[in-house]
Structure formats: C-alpha cells, structure tokens
Amino acid sequence: MALEKITSITGPAVYVPGNDIDTDRIIPARFMKCIVFDGLGEFLFYDVRKNADGTDRPHPLNEARFKRATILLSGANFGCGSSREHAPQAIQKYGFKAVIAENFAEIFLGNCTTLGLPCATASREDIAKIAAVVAQEPTTDVVIDVVKQEVRFAGQTVKAEVRASARDALIHGRWDPIGELIDGLPAVQTTAAKLPYLAA
Amino acid sequence: MRKSLFEKVWDAHAVRTLANGQTQLLVGTHLIHEVTSPQAFGMLRDLGLQVAMPHRTFATVDHIVPTDQFAEPYRDPLAQAMMEELRKNCASTGITFFDRASGKQGIVHIVGPEQGITQPGTTIACGDSHTSTHGAFGAIAFGVGTTQIRDVLATQTMALGKLKVRRIEVSGKLLPGVYAKDVILHIIRTLGVNGGTGFAYEYAGELFDRFTMEERMTVCNMSIEGGARAGYVNPDETTFAYLQGRPYSPKAAQWDAAVANWQSFASDPGCHYDDVVKIAAADIAPTVTWGINPGQAIAINESIPDAAKTNVVDEKASIEEALAYMKLTPGAPIKGTKIDVAFLGSCTNGRLSDFQEVARFLKGRKVAGGVKAIAVPGSQIVALQCIAQGIDKVFSEAGFEWREAGCSMCLAMNPDKLIGDQLCASSSNRNFKGRQGSPTGRTILMSPLMVAAAAVTGSIADAREVFAVN
Ligand code: SF4
Numbered sequence: 001m002a003l004e005k006i007t008s009i010t011g012p013a014v015y016v017p018g019n020d021i022d023t024d025r026i027i028p029a030r031f032m033k034c035i036v037f038d039g040l041g042e043f044l045f046y047d048v049r050k051n052a053d054g055t056d057r058p059h060p061l062n063e064a065r066f067k068r069a070t071i072l073l074s075g076a077n078f079g080c081g082s083s084r085e086h087a088p089q090a091i092q093k094y095g096f097k098a099v100i101a102e103n104f105a106e107i108f109l110g111n112c113t114t115l116g117l118p119c120a121t122a123s124r125e126d127i128a129k130i131a132a133v134v135a136q137e138p139t140t141d142v143v144i145d146v147v148k149q150e151v152r153f154a155g156q157t158v159k160a161e162v163r164a165s166a167r168d169a170l171i172h173g174r175w176d177p178i179g180e181l182i183d184g185l186p187a188v189q190t191t192a193a194k195l196p197y198l199a200a
Numbered sequence: 201m202r203k204s205l206f207e208k209v210w211d212a213h214a215v216r217t218l219a220n221g222q223t224q225l226l227v228g229t230h231l232i233h234e235v236t237s238p239q240a241f242g243m244l245r246d247l248g249l250q251v252a253m254p255h256r257t258f259a260t261v262d263h264i265v266p267t268d269q270f271a272e273p274y275r276d277p278l279a280q281a282m283m284e285e286l287r288k289n290c291a292s293t294g295i296t297f298f299d300r301a302s303g304k305q306g307i308v309h310i311v312g313p314e315q316g317i318t319q320p321g322t323t324i325a326c327g328d329s330h331t332s333t334h335g336a337f338g339a340i341a342f343g344v345g346t347t348q349i350r351d352v353l354a355t356q357t358m359a360l361g362k363l364k365v366r367r368i369e370v371s372g373k374l375l376p377g378v379y380a381k382d383v384i385l386h387i388i389r390t391l392g393v394n395g396g397t398g399f400a401y402e403y404a405g406e407l408f409d410r411f412t413m414e415e416r417m418t419v420c421n422m423s424i425e426g427g428a429r430a431g432y433v434n435p436d437e438t439t440f441a442y443l444q445g446r447p448y449s450p451k452a453a454q455w456d457a458a459v460a461n462w463q464s465f466a467s468d469p470g471c472h473y474d475d476v477v478k479i480a481a482a483d484i485a486p487t488v489t490w491g492i493n494p495g496q497a498i499a500i501n502e503s504i505p506d507a508a509k510t511n512v513v514d515e516k517a518s519i520e521e522a523l524a525y526m527k528l529t530p531g532a533p534i535k536g537t538k539i540d541v542a543f544l545g546s547c548t549n550g551r552l553s554d555f556q557e558v559a560r561f562l563k564g565r566k567v568a569g570g571v572k573a574i575a576v577p578g579s580q581i582v583a584l585q586c587i588a589q590g591i592d593k594v595f596s597e598a599g600f601e602w603r604e605a606g607c608s609m610c611l612a613m614n615p616d617k618l619i620g621d622q623l624c625a626s627s628s629n630r631n632f633k634g635r636q637g638s639p640t641g642r643t644i645l646m647s648p649l650m651v652a653a654a655a656v657t658g659s660i661a662d663a664r665e666v667f668a669v670n
Contacts, residue, residue, distance in 0.1 A: 019518060020393065020493055024632040028639070029611045033264065033278040035238035035285045037346075047639035076514075077394045080427070080493075081632060083329040084236065085345035106397060106429050107329065110360075111345035165361050168220040177218065177359040178247070181351055184215055184224045185252070188357055191215045191226045196461055197322055198228055198256070 005173040006116055006146060009098040011070030013142040013153075014060050015131035016045070021074055022081035023108065027090040040086055041093030061094075065138040070097045073131055075124075079108025088112045098144050100127060100151065100160060113166040116175045120144050122151060126158035146170050202468035205321075205434055206365045206400045209340045209465060213323045215357055222359045228322040229339075230257040230352045232295070233308045234264055234286040235613065236327030240349035241289040249354040254294040256356060258317055261286060261299060262307045263613045267576050267603035270300065279614065306579020306605045309333040309547040313417065314581055316446025319458075320435035321465035325352050330547050330629065332423040335432030336416035337439055338465055340400065342430055363429055364398055364474035369405035372481040377664035379557075380415035381549060381627070381647035383407070385487040385497045387419075388426040391477065393495035396428030399474070402467065403433050407481045413442040414553040421548045422629050425494040434466040486663060489631045489645040490534055491522030496631075497645070498534060500662045506530035525633055526642050527621065534660055537644070540622035542573040542655035543636070544600070544648055546610040549627035550578025552585045554648040559594040561649060561667040567599030568658030574616065575600045576608040600655070612637025625654035 031043040049059040056062045072091060078101035079087060088111045091099065098118045112119050122130075133140055133154045143152040144160060146167055151160040162170070169175040192198040203211070213226040230253075232240075237259070244251070251257065264279040274280045290297035298304040298311055305311070309330050312318040320338035324331060327349045334341035344358065351358045368387060388395075401423050408416065416433045423431025433439075440459050443449045450458035485499035496518075498504070507519040507530060523530055528537065544550075544558065555577065567573045575595045577583035583605050586592050592602045609616040610628040617637025618624055624636055624643050631643035644660060653663035663669060 018521075019514065022493070022632045024611075024630070024635050028634050029613050030637070032235055033276075033282060033613060035282060036242060037239055047634045052639065077427075080393060081329070081630065083327060083331075083343035083345055085239075085327075085347060088345070103394070103397070105394070105427065107343060107345060107424075111347065114345065114347045165220045165222050172219065174219060176347070177222075178351055178354065180218050181224055181355040181357050181359065182249075184218075184357065185355060187215045188224075188226060188252075188355060191213065192356070195212060195226075195228065196458070197319060198226075 003173040006170040013071035014066040014069035015073040019075040023087040026087040037089040040090040076102040080105035120160040202471035204467040231326035251293040265606040310578035316449035320462035333421040335420040338435035366475040370407035377669035379647040380418035384422040394427040396426040401431040537660040541624040545576030546628035
C-alpha cells in the first residue's frame with residue numbers, strides 16, 4: 001500500500017487554548033453512536049462550541065476568520081481521556097491536517113499518527129508566539145516541517161518535535177502500519193506457537 | 201538478566217521490529233464492543249482482509265445497552281443499529297459474542313476476567329481505554345483506537361513502542377472505610393493525570409499482596425486516568441484461585457502447568473525499574489474529586505482548592521476553570537455539597553464485592569428525598585449473584601433503582617443521563633465536562649460506599665460517619 005510521504009504541512013492555524021483537553025471535549029460521547037466515522041467533523045468540540053439550543057457559543061472554531069484553518073494549536077496534555085479514535089477522526093474530518101500542542105496523551109498521539117495526522121510538540125512560549133501571529137493575521141501560512149522538526153510562520157522559526165517513531169512513519173509514508181503488519185504474518189505464527197495459551 | 205513482568209510479557213509477544221523502530225506485538229486476546237469496532241470491521245472489508253484469529257477475539261455489548269429495557273428493538277434506533285452491526289460482524293467472522301441472550305453479557309472489562317479469558321502473562325487489546333483493568337491478572341493490556349482494532353483483527357498484532365515501568369509500592373494497611381478506589385484516586389492525585397505518560401505502572405507492596413482480584417481491578421482500571429498506558433499487579437495465589445474453574449481457564453489436566461507458566465512471568469526480585477514510588481496505605485483517606493479530571497481530588501475532610509492560594513499560573517487557571525464548571529466555592533468544605541444523582545456501577549466499581557460492601561451498610565437506610573439513585577451491575581453474572589444474595593432487594597428497599605447490566609451513566613451513551621447541571625456522586629472513573637450525558641452535568645468520583653453515603657444524606661458525606669464504619 002503506497003501511502004503519502006508526509007514531510008510537511010502548510011496552512012492557516014487556529015488556537016484553541018486550554019490544558020488537558022480531553023477526548024470527551026473533542027467529541028462528546030453521544031456523537032459516537034455511529035457505525036462509520038463520516039460526518040463526525042461537524043461535532044468537533046460540539047459542547048463548547050454550541051449552546052443547548054444549537055446556536056453558537058464564543059469559540060475560535062466558530063469565528064469566520066478561522067474557518068479555513070488546517071492546523072490546530074492547543075495546550076498541554078491534549079487528547080487525554082478515552083482511546084476513542086472518534087476524536088482524531090473528528091479533527092481530521094473537520095479539515096485539520098496537523099496538531100501542535102505542548103504535549104499529547106499517548107493513545108491519542110498513536111491514533112493520530114496512524115491516520116497520517118502529525119502531532120508536533122512545541123514549548124508554551126512558542127505556541128503563544130504562533131497564536132499571537134495567527135490572531136493578528138489569520139491567513140498566515142504556518143508550516144510544520146516534520147523533517148526538520150520546526151514550525152515556520154511569518155518569518156519566524158521555532159522548534160517543534162515529532163516523536164521519533166511517528167516522524168519516521170510520516171516522512172517515509174508508513175504511518176498506516178497495516179501493510180507491514182501483514183508482511184509479518186509468518187513470523188506471527190512462529191511467536192504464537194511458542195505461547196502455551198495460543199498454541200492450545 | 202532479571203526482568204519485570206512487563207518486559208517478560210513484551211519479549212514473549214514481540215514478533216519483530218518494524219521499520220520505524222516500533223515493535224510488532226502479538227496480541228493474545230482481543231476484546232471488542234459495539235462502539236469502537238464497527239468502523240474497524242468496515243476498514244477490514246474495504247481492504248478485503250479477513251479476521252486472523254477469530255477464536256482469540258471475544259465480543260460483548262455494554263456502552264449503548266439500555267439498563268431499563270431488555271427486549272429489542274431498543275427505543276433508540278442508533279443503539280439498535282450498533283447492536284445489530286456487532287451481532288452481524290461476529291456471526292460472519294466466527295467471533296464469540298457474549299450478547300444478552302448468552303447470560304454472560306456485561307462491561308467488557310468485567311466479562312473478560314469473569315469468563316477466565318483474562319490470564320497472566322498474556323497481552324490483551326481492546327478498543328477501550330480502561331483495558332488496563334485486565335492488568336490486575338498480570339497481563340499487559342492496552343486500550344487502542346479503531347485503526348489498531350483493524351490491525352489486530354487482520355493480523356492479531358499491532359505496532360507499539362515499548363514502555364518504561366514505574367513500580368508503585370503501597371505499604372501497610374488501609375484504614376477502615378478506605379477502599380481500592382481511594383488508593384487509585386490518591387495515586388493519580390499524587391502523580392498527576394499525565395504523570396504516567398510513557399509508563400506502565402506496576403502496583404506492588406503489602407497492600408496489593410493482600411488485595412482481592414476485584415480490588416486490584418479497580419486500581420488497574422484507572423491507570424489510564426493517571427496517563428499510564430497500562431497497569432498491572434504480579435500474579436500470585438490470589439490470581440490463580442480466582443481463575444480456577446472459570447469457563448475459559450485451563451482445565452484440570454493443564455492447570456498445574458498453566459500456573460507454573462503464569463508464575464514465571466512475575467517480576468524478578470531486584471529487576472530494574474525506570475522509577476519507583478512509595479506510598480503508605482495509612483496516609484490514604486476517603487477521596488473525592490472536586491474538578492473536571494480525576495487528578496483534581498481531595499480527601500473528604502479537605503477544603504475545595506482556592507485559585508487565590510497558588511502562584512503557579514497553570515494551576516490557577518485550571519482551578520478556576522474547574523470550579524466555574526463545577527459551581528463549587530473555593531475554600532469551602534466539599535462535605536455537605538448537595539447532590540442530585542447517585543450512580544453505582546461501571547468497570548471501576550460494578551463488581552459483586554462493590555455491591556456486597558455497600559449492601560452491608562445500606563440495609564435499613566433510605567435514599568434522601570430528591571436524589572435519583574441507580575445501581576447498575578457490571579455484568580449479567582454480577583446481577584445474578586447480587587440477586588441470589590438478596591443484594592438487589594437491599595438496594596431497592598433503600599430507594600435505589602436496580603438496573604440491568606451495562607456501562608450506563610458512566611458515559612451515558614444509553615438513556616441514563618444527567619439532566620442540566622445535575623451533580624452526580626459516582627463510582628465511575630471520569631469526571632470530564634459533559635461525561636455523564638449532559639454538557640453541563642457535574643460528576644464527583646468516589647468509592648461505592650461514599651456514593652451510598654451521598655445517596656442517603658443527599659450530599660457529599662464521609663461514609664465513615666454516615667455508616668459508623670470503624
Ligand atoms: S463502564 Fe465506563 S469507563 Fe468502563 S467501559 Fe463502560 S463507559 Fe468505559
């Protein structure tokens with residue numbers, strides 16, 4: 001399976017401030033009553049974006065000037081909570097192509113990588129710098145360079161780390177591991193045969 | 201070389217190293233449920249792939265099932281559709297499905313152990329974050345996303361990076377009225393909600409040696425809330441005694457060999473740990489959350505934090521955010537906070553011993569006026585055991601609604617939901633904003649007996665006082 005080599009992502013960004021933004025916040029559980037992921041994008045951050053009657057609440061994603069953003073900026077421990085892939089799926093289906101945060105919850109990061117959605121970590125100060133530029137000039141192109149592990153915007157460059165295994169997978173076009181896992185099937189049988197509970 | 205259980209299990213299941221440096225890890229047991237698996241089966245069909253080891257995959261239905269309606273079709277057509285999709289996917293691939301008709305249905309993390317599917321020295325994956333529960337048996341159990349469910353269905357493996365191991369040693373004995381739930385809330389409070397990032401937690405020490413399997417499960421269950429990808433307890437006689445005679449446990453002729461094999465996976469004395477944390481059991485009090493993540497917890501006799509008392513910018517902001525959402529007063533005692541709902545159940549505290557312990561004290565007491573109290577057994581088997589012991593009656597007579605097995609109000613994907621900004625005393629594991637079904641609903645996490653104390657007094661209370669526990 002030939003996958004796209006994801007070496008960089010370029011696009012406008014939007015800053016959704018806050019630490020410990022959990023997967024229930026990203027996609028409330030009631031929207032998980034589905035058997036396909038299509039259509040999840042519109043429910044991204046639903047309960048913080050909408051009032052009970054469906055009207056908009058103040059939220060960066062509701063601002064017209066950020067509607068075209070493809071890079072999501074946030075705080076620490078982004079994506080904590082549930083293992084639901086509905087969260088990265090909602091982010092991707094909404095139109096985001098990458099996330100920059102101070103750090104990410106484990107399962108969330110793994111889920112994103114498998115979808116080809118790079119998660120880059122930057123310092124709080126640097127995220128604030130990007131956010132400040134974006135707030136002033138929402139059309140600014142922000143470039144996440146996965147290879148060089150940096151973010152460039154409005155003539156500035158800051159460091160942005162991508163976890164080694166994720167970075168390798170993204171830039172070599174093997175972020176979806178299924179092909180490689182299938183190649184390993186003969187070896188799987190050998191390993192399984194050595195385990196009494198599987199051999200039985 | 202001396203190795204920890206984590207390393208032994210990892211090494212025994214490592215198939216090969218992948219190009220990006222991750223390991224292709226064999227998943228011995230795959231558990232699935234209706235919420236996260238249908239899309240994975242869809243991906244499998246799109247790719248034209250088969251289920252590699254259907255006999256090592258087990259399914260149940262838990263999140264969406266109504267707890268007040270047994271017969272299908274369910275009132276909620278989406279819930280019915282998810283139920284049918286799982287049934288169809290299992291039937292067409294030869295996967296065992298513990299549906300309601302089997303009498304073995306329940307929350308996936310309760311069913312696995314109950315059936316003897318969860319065993320020491322194994323790897324387990326499930327598209328559910330609380331899969332860490334199974335670590336109580338000395339298994340390495342990972343919660344995974346839907347694409348990884350696809351990977352496991354198709355290859356019985358997944359790509360994973362190795363974790364570090366932190367040993368958390370709890371010495372001594374718990375004081376009366378203090379439970380396993382308080383232990384894990386205390387650990388998360390101490391180490392932080394992301395303190396476990398990159399780690400598997402090994403729970404050890406006198407306290408865990410004495411703990412029952414159900415207590416160990418309660419602790420391992422919430423490892424993920426502390427940021428750890430997995431949590432486990434080394435297998436011992438308690439583990440083996442629990443497993444003996446269960447439907448999927450090794451039969452008599454294989455039993456001794458199985459036990460010897462299981463024992464060989466326990467961490468070697470003196471093996472290397474990346475970190476060691478020591479806690480004294482006597483320092484742990486009945487603990488309740490006050491905020492919007494499980495680490496925002498205090499002992500029942502402490503006051504609600506005050507943002508004005510800290511100079512750490514982050515802490516200030518998160519206290520303010522949490523208290524604004526929870527509508528609690530900074531500096532006030534948490535004790536006495538009025539509740540609207542009491543929820544007893546979930547994969548953290550929906551097992552027989554949880555209901556037994558509460559019933560012991562609840563007998564003859566009444567739920568306070570205006571409080572909606574529901575008791576939801578974690579599985580059909582737990583429900584039957586409770587009924588056989590008359591526990592359901594104790595609950596109904598006290599004014600609890602006694603329900604059918606499922607996840608229920610833990611995340612409210614079924615009809616059990618908070619309304620508006622109702623405040624719920626809950627034995628579940630997450631107090632995130634909107635977790636229990638209402639975008640403004642509020643959750644305070646605590647042990648089952650503390651939920652009962654809140655139910656009978658109508659407010660957050662110290663169960664030791666309410667029930668004269670000593
Ligand atoms: S009881 Fe709650 S935490 Fe456990 S599996 Fe069900 S929804 Fe998830």
